[in-house]
Amino acid sequence: MKQNMLSCLGLLLLPLAAQAIEPGPSSPQQQETEAWLLLQSRGQAVSPIPQAAAASERDLSLQRWLESYKHAIPEYFKDYSGGQKK
Structure with missing residues (x-):
């Protein structure tokens, strides 16, 4: 019983001994x-040049967005293992 109690106490104290990973970039690419x-x-x-969409561009993008709702959401997605298609 005493050993069981000490084991439980040790498991409860285990997270206190964990140390966090130092924050910050780990590679030059991540730093960039x-x-x-x-x-x-x-x-x-x-950019010094303001980039605004023309009215026709806004209409086309809105139309494309609205048409995306016409496609049914599949019940499930196919599973690809190891980057290879089955």
Whole structure:
């Protein structure tokens, strides 16, 4: 009984001993990506030319979005294992 109680106590204290992984980028590619995302979120890499869609472009994109609702959602998706199609 005493051994069982000590085992349970040890399991309850186990999460307190876990250590978190240091935050931050792990590779140069990730550092570069995070730098670009930071510039984007702060608005520091803004194009001097405003980019607005024409009315016809907005109409076409809205039409494409509305047509996407015409397709039925499948009951299940096919399972692909190992990157190979079955």
